[in-house]
Amino acid sequence: MATTAAGSVTRADLADAVHREIGLSRTESAQLVEQVLDRISDALIAGGNIKISSFGSFVLRSKGLRVGRNPKTGVEVPIEPRTVLTFRPSQLLREAINK
Structure with a gap:
């Protein structure tokens, strides 16, 4: 997985990795990454x-x-x-x- 100049991995980097590794479309890959991050965020917000x-x-x-x-x-x-x-x-x- 490529990182940005500062060494950070972005949502777009994660979606691109899912697209390359699994073969989902770019849109589906981006949606999958968003769903995973949303699930993590929701669990943390709920305590x-x-x-x-x-x-x-x-x-x-x-x-x-x-x-x-x-x-x-x-x-x-x-x-x-x-x-x-x-x-x-x-x-x-x-x-x-x-x-």
Whole structure:
């Protein structure tokens, strides 16, 4: 799969890879990629986690109220509770990256 100049893989890159590897039309490939990404997004929005075997897990974490500091002025400000999305690569992906 080709990547852009910055090294990122785009939706268009994914759709093109599906088109080449599976042989679906470009339109069908783009729709398939959109459906997969929509399913992942919907599960995360609903508060679920995503686990893709041999790839990794997308996990939602709740962060509580904490105190932050403006680095310029040193003034303390409260940082509101929020939910953050983290990615944990599988052991197989970690090993492949570190080869």
